[in-house]
Amino acid sequence: MGKPNYEKDLTIDKHRLDEEFVQQPVRFMEWAALAAEADAKAKRAAEKVKTIRSEIIITAAREGIPDVPKPTGLQIEAYYRTNLEYKEAKKEMIDAEETAALLQDAAWAFRQRKNGLEKLAELHLAGYYSDRKSTRLNSSHIPLSRMPSSA
DSSP states (O other): OOSOOHHHHHOOOGGGHHHHHHHHHHHHHHHHHHHHHHHHHHHHHHHHHHHHHHHHHHHHHHHOBTTBSSOOHHHHHHHHHTOHHHHHHHHHHHHHHHHHHHHHHHHHHHHHHHHHHHHHHHHHHTTTTSSGGGGSOOTTSOOGGGSOTTO
């Protein structure tokens, strides 16, 4: 699919509704698949964070924390939260969750696009677009660039 471009994929060409209807399920499934992949990546990242946290806690319990003879729960928490590997994994998880949320929203937007296509088709069938002037400014409209400066 290449690099996803939701703005391009969400754009509807009202003059090619038949093509838009045919492409809608394909585009939706592409974005839904991207969202599912991103969600799975976010879940794997969350598991990685939990695993690293657990390993650090086990190590702290077995070997202790430097300069802390009998660590409390809060000291152990501070120890794993300041661990570089844990912090990097936590950042990856947050980034993965953000990407997943954005792609889920994009997939939702394609559901809304389908509704928009259906409404545009209804308008087309009702003859809304049969008058070419209905989508253009008529000669009585003055372009902003030609309006008098007092306007």
